[in-house]
Amino acid sequence: MTILDTVNKLKSGEITSRSLVESLKATFEADKKSELPLNAFLEIFEDATAKAEACDKEIAEAKAKGSLDKLFEEKPLLGVPFASKDNINVRGQKITCGSKILEGYVAPYSATVINRLEKAGAIPLGRCNQDEFAMGSSTEYSSYGPTRNPANRQYVSGGSSGGSAAAVASNQAVFGIGTETGGSVRLPASYCGIYGLKPTYGVLSRWGVVAYGSSLDQVGILGHTPRDIALPLYAMAGEDFYDDTSADLPCKEDLKNLKAYTDFSSLKIAVPKQFAETKGLDEDVAKVFEETKQWFISKGAKIEIVDLPILDASIASYYVIALSEAASNLSRFDGIRYGNRIDSGKGYDELYVETRSNGFGPEVKRRIIIGNYVLSEQFSGSTYKKGMSVRARIQKEVAKLYESYDLILCPTCPTAAFKLGQKVDNPLEMYLSDLYTVFVNLSRCTSISVPAGKNRDGMPVGIQFAGPMFSEAKILSIAQAWEDEKGNN
Ligand code: GLN
Numbered sequence: 001m002t003i004l005d006t007v008n009k010l011k012s013g014e015i016t017s018r019s020l021v022e023s024l025k026a027t028f029e030a031d032k033k034s035e036l037p038l039n040a041f042l043e044i045f046e047d048a049t050a051k052a053e054a055c056d057k058e059i060a061e062a063k064a065k066g067s068l069d070k071l072f073e074e075k076p077l078l079g080v081p082f083a084s085k086d087n088i089n090v091r092g093q094k095i096t097c098g099s100k101i102l103e104g105y106v107a108p109y110s111a112t113v114i115n116r117l118e119k120a121g122a123i124p125l126g127r128c129n130q131d132e133f134a135m136g137s138s139t140e141y142s143s144y145g146p147t148r149n150p151a152n153r154q155y156v157s158g159g160s161s162g163g164s165a166a167a168v169a170s171n172q173a174v175f176g177i178g179t180e181t182g183g184s185v186r187l188p189a190s191y192c193g194i195y196g197l198k199p200t201y202g203v204l205s206r207w208g209v210v211a212y213g214s215s216l217d218q219v220g221i222l223g224h225t226p227r228d229i230a231l232p233l234y235a236m237a238g239e240d241f242y243d244d245t246s247a248d249l250p251c252k253e254d255l256k257n258l259k260a261y262t263d264f265s266s267l268k269i270a271v272p273k274q275f276a277e278t279k280g281l282d283e284d285v286a287k288v289f290e291e292t293k294q295w296f297i298s299k300g301a302k303i304e305i306v307d308l309p310i311l312d313a314s315i316a317s318y319y320v321i322a323l324s325e326a327a328s329n330l331s332r333f334d335g336i337r338y339g340n341r342i343d344s345g346k347g348y349d350e351l352y353v354e355t356r357s358n359g360f361g362p363e364v365k366r367r368i369i370i371g372n373y374v375l376s377e378q379f380s381g382s383t384y385k386k387g388m389s390v391r392a393r394i395q396k397e398v399a400k401l402y403e404s405y406d407l408i409l410c411p412t413c414p415t416a417a418f419k420l421g422q423k424v425d426n427p428l429e430m431y432l433s434d435l436y437t438v439f440v441n442l443s444r445c446t447s448i449s450v451p452a453g454k455n456r457d458g459m460p461v462g463i464q465f466a467g468p469m470f471s472e473a474k475i476l477s478i479a480q481a482w483e484d485e486k487g488n489n
Pocket of ligand 1: 134136180183
């Protein structure tokens with residue numbers, strides 16, 4: 001069910017929020033017992049039912065008073081359960097970031113994005129699985145087992161927000177939120193066959209979201225339709241006192257009743273050569289991409305191939321910057337301030353070493369080591385600086401491109417979802433899954449992955465509609481036009 005379906009059914013009394021939450025809980029319990037569990041949710045929050053009952057009460061009271069429409073005007077997500085990610089704080093609930101080091105840790109406060117969704121009436125249903133500390137592209141690096149793909153359970157869900165994507169794709173939640181540092185919402189959206197938006201850096205507050213690479217981190221939204229993304233974005237977007245990098249979204253009002261785009265004849269689209277002629281681009285993905293281009297052309301849009309050689313350096317720049325920031329951010333997990341502690345009484349150094357050696361998984365350790373290596377005295381001023389200057393170039397050249405074009409069109413990933421275990425021991429190959437997504441994070445812009453077709457194995461393929469900073473309403477409305485013609489929702 002979409003948000004609109006859910007709200008209409010809640011209004012008409014066909015369902016109650018309580019009955020919806022109970023049925024989603026039952027689906028979760030049944031999945032846990034199945035032979036190949038999806039493992040999308042790590043936990044359904046115990047208080048979700050009580051919160052749903054409170055929403056039902058509000059709805060009943062407004063109905064009696066004849067003010068139902070007014071109520072939903074104020075709270076457009078009233079009674080709608082959503083999937084959250086295990087690195088977003090929900091006060092009083094456990095939060096582990098998919099890591100053993102935080103097992104049993106309870107969130108002392110709620111993230112701004114959670115507070116704002118709750119203010120709009122939405123119900124945090126539970127926390128979803130993810131790659132440990134959001135480091136990964138398949139959700140296989142979780143300490144709590146992988147999340148499987150709802151389209152075929154032998155395949156990965158994508159990552160790092162694989163749990164939130166699988167929860168939405170399998171109808172275990174109406175919509176979901178995840179986080180992006182370098183594609184972690186768009187990639188699982190593409191693999192699971194749903195929509196996933198990475199907003200402009202700053203549009204969604206990072207307060208209460210566990211940091212990975214702070215200059216890149218951004219909360220993202222997963223939904224069945226672009227409208228299902230627009231409404232939660234409307235509820236969450238805007239400046240936050242607690243996050244100095246946060247910013248208002250100028251096009252926010254257009255999100256409330258998102259219209260499908262119509263003005264295709266004035267649309268200019270750039271297709272970077274670097275993303276259309278890549279060696280690793282899968283044949284079936286290339287075919288779906290071609291069909292998407294043809295759709296735009298048939299609508300009257302102009303498409304041009306552009307040459308942006310700097311994009312070839314985006315993966316290298318991203319991993320240098322993200323891992324440097326991660327090494328610094330993750331130093332707070334020291335066994336003193338957060339989560340688990342292993343103390344054999346031999347002093348602080350031992351305590352740090354034992355807690356971190358036992359608490360972090362192998363991929364997180366690899367990244368902390370690489371990050372510290374890059375930042376070490378021997379290298380400072382060379383590798384990190386180079387990573388930063390490549391980023392500045394990408395930012396500048398992408399911004400310049402958007403002076404002449406409305407959209408960048410490219411596949412979300414070089415391949416569709418792969419089988420579980422296929423890349424888990426080959427980090428470099430795993431990193432290459434992010435080839436087409438990280439330029440958006442590096443340039444602080446926005447992009448949506450739209451479900452655009454299937455490969456020969458029936459696995460979903462996503463294509464990105466990427467736009468300049470603060471163009472969320474426009475790219476979502478273009479995606480809505482796509483959904484109206486091509487979608488199943
Ligand atoms: N796959 C990328 C990484 O491992 C992106 C992760 C993310 O966006 N959180 O760093």
